[in-house]
Amino acid sequence: MAKIVLWGSLKQAADGQTEIEMDATNVREVLDTLAERYPKLKPQLDRGVSVSIDGVMFRDAWFAPIKPDSEVYVLPRMAGG
């Protein structure tokens, strides 16, 4: 089971849950599972998020692999200047 950490404003939309366990092997499965379990999260997920897997930041990378012991953070979507 992968442990997914929701960060920042995302946890409010997930009924205050910060750490969520799920059977997910890639980013797409994480996002689909989150949207299914926490419908209030879906608008934010649709607007876009970043996912950090073992310290490496991904955006829109559905097929980035997640291992059972990976550190996974779902974060606000990164932007810059």
Added chain:
Amino acid sequence: MTEQTALKREFKVVGTRPLRPDGIDKVTGRAKFGADANAPGMLYGLILRSPHAHARIKSIDTSKAEKLQGVKAVVTRDDFKRPDRADLIDIWINVMARDKALYDGHAVAAVAATSKAVAREALRLIKVKYEVLPHVIDVDEAMKPDAPILHPDMRTEGVEPKPKKASNVAHRYEFGHGNIEKGFAEADIVIERSFKTEASHQGYIEPHACLASVGPDGQGDLWCCTQGHFMVRNACAGLLGIDVAKLRVTASEIGGGFGGKTTVFIEPVALALSRKANRPVKLVMSRNEVFRATGPTSSSSIDVKIGVKRNGRMTAARAELRYQGGAFSGSPVEFGAMTSFACYDLPNVQTIGHDVVTNRPKQVAYRAPGAPMAAFAVESVVDELAKKVGMNPLEFRLLNAARQGTKSSYGPTFGPIGLEATLERAKTHGHYSAPLGPNQGRGVACGFWFNFGGNTCVSLNIGEDGTVALTEGNPDIGGSRASLTMMAAEELGIPYEKVRTVIADTGALGYNEVTDGSRVTFAAGLATIKAARDAIKKMCGRAAKIWDIPEEAVVWENGHAKPAGPNAGTFKPLSLAELAAKASATGGPIAGHFEVNADGAGVSFATHMVDVEVDPDTGRVTVLRYTVFQDAGKAVHPSYVEGQFQGGAAQGVGWALNEEYVYGKDGRLQNPGFLDYRIPVASDLPMIDTVILEIPNPGHPYGVRGVGETSIVPPLAAIANAVSAAAGVRLTHLPMSPPRILKALMDHQRG
């Protein structure tokens, strides 16, 4: 100065300093910027802007303007239908006011005419009836319960239960880990302070400019200065109901952007005027319009509290950040909250951010958006704590620095990072031990930025004479043409001079994200290397055909295909030029392509050191010496990297000492011009020294990290620490202009 720590690969082109490919064009005036585009039958566009900070628009009468000879089109809010895409709604309201003007300078109508003089006269003939409403400018004032409300339907998101009452606070964000109260209870010393920063503009020298042409067949062309022409195409297509493929956008050379050209302002208006007039329309902003109607960065109000043990180890840190983002939600407070304490290894940390709307222009990104103000507040308190525990500021930071394996204050665990290396190098640099005179002070500060990659698409075409055309889709705002040319040359094994990189229009390549997030040298560089490898594979295949040996038995070395392996046979290596000359006979043109949504950009850290002198009689600050220490992963073209470091420091000097949006009681901007909004000029700056550190980014084939943004994160704090040391009193409000410094000195003297 470049200092390499762990890079194993030997480079031939990367790391050298060849001439920049756009240099001659730019110094001879041949380069074409946004306002240099012209077309036969072109009209001149101008925009009428609100003189009020907050007003209901009761009516707009354009009838007299339309009748004026030479006027070919007038557009108002009625010419812009509500877009389907939710992410375009704020932009739709920003490019042309709907029911309310939300800030001084908000666009209300636009005209296209045969001359600028006629267009100006037409603007005078447009009659707008306003009902002036109460306004709010300051972020703290806007958060008060009785503040004038900008958007009656705005409810603060991120608060449970969701509020029922309208508010100017669009979002509340929270980050952190550990037990903050327990952490402060463990501290021997706790310092808590409040800070303010004023809005500063990116200050690009080239105003926004574009030329739009939409024909009766619905096909359009747009030439403009932007940081992302694919973004412009998609936003304009969505706002005007044009198919994406029918709008072609070409980016001009760009006279600075720094984040400020990552959205659209005049481009949809020019297209709407052109469509209505059936003629090309050129629209160029004045400097006054740039200040009043484009996006400066947020102003902010920040509280910071940090606790330490007597030995200097931090036990807890907390920050509450309030950023106003102008009349629309989306201030970079979330990034401010995430980056506040990213430099430190903290067991207990909490940051709270409030995204606030005010009657100001919609903020736009400015290098490392949100981070410099947060670093100013945090690094000021860190400086005080170091003094309090009797440690030098570099040792204090080293004791608490984030390292590989540190759980960052924004969540993820850091991989290999370079903060420690920048601090160690700063300690041994001659600047740190140089003597100081009377009224002089030295400050140091650290800074962090995420960096990212994103969608990128490049093509690399091998010419029949063995030269190479690299086609990419990111406007060159910081030397990307040079660095991509170098990476292509490095990978192909040919000289830099044999490659030319051009920035293609939106019809030529797949989607390329905006040039932002310090992403281009990393992401487009990665794509260039992969496209070169794609072309190399094809060239090895052609050589294999010529030699009649398996493709696997050919390798690419030093710009040549060579037979390799026990059964490859003995053949004279074929150069890239020889293979290019035979391309037609061996299968046709040779090209390499690569498309990617690049990840693994690698975070970046810097330490800045600055000496200043404060004139106690006038409050004027002179910057005497400045040194930047930053991790670049791998500096592809060190001169450009140094330029990025120096540019960030120079803009930071302006933000720290002089730059400020000044509003009158009527909510109108008082200083929309470079005479009254003072950016640093050459005589305000010392030579900014740089030390490039190279801690390779494992996410890039050459170890590259973005360098464009981190360099603006530490200067506000470093300069504030230096000024505070020189003045003998802590400065907590930016800019530290002479009146603020004099007041601080006088308040201090009065006790």
